[in-house]
Amino acid sequence: MLTTSIKNTLRKKLSFESKNDYNRDVASDWSSLMQITLEWLVPLAQNMIKWHSERNFEKQMMGSGGNVLLVNTLHYADQEKSEDAITDLVLGLHYVSRFGREINSKAFMGSTCDTGCDDYLFHDNIV
Secondary structure, eight states, rough: OOOHHHHHHHHHHHTOOSSSSOOHHHEEEEEEHHHHHHHHHHHHHHHHHHHHTTHHHHHHHHHHOOSSSSGGGGGSSOHHHHHHHHHHHHHHHHHHHHHHHHHHHHHHHTTTOGGGGGGOOOOTTTO
């Protein structure tokens, strides 16, 4: 689930996206940016999940103490910075996946494999 502000920002940024100018260098840049962002965001998100699960009502009844401090989660993180990072991750993933689809379709566009290649192609109507 994404927050309303992330959804609105994504709508704005994706509406300006051009449809057919995907290139390898930009896809590589997005991939690198996503990797750098995920290196600091994933541990916080995992700690957030762990913190919530440790405070589950059933676990409280058993008297187990928590191992994750709330400060190691996204709870105290700068919300604007976190939302910007998440927005950039979603935009990067969108760009890289669209680039991959374009490469896929170009690779099989002139192929002579008739319907035998259908099993290997990415179909937009399949979710």
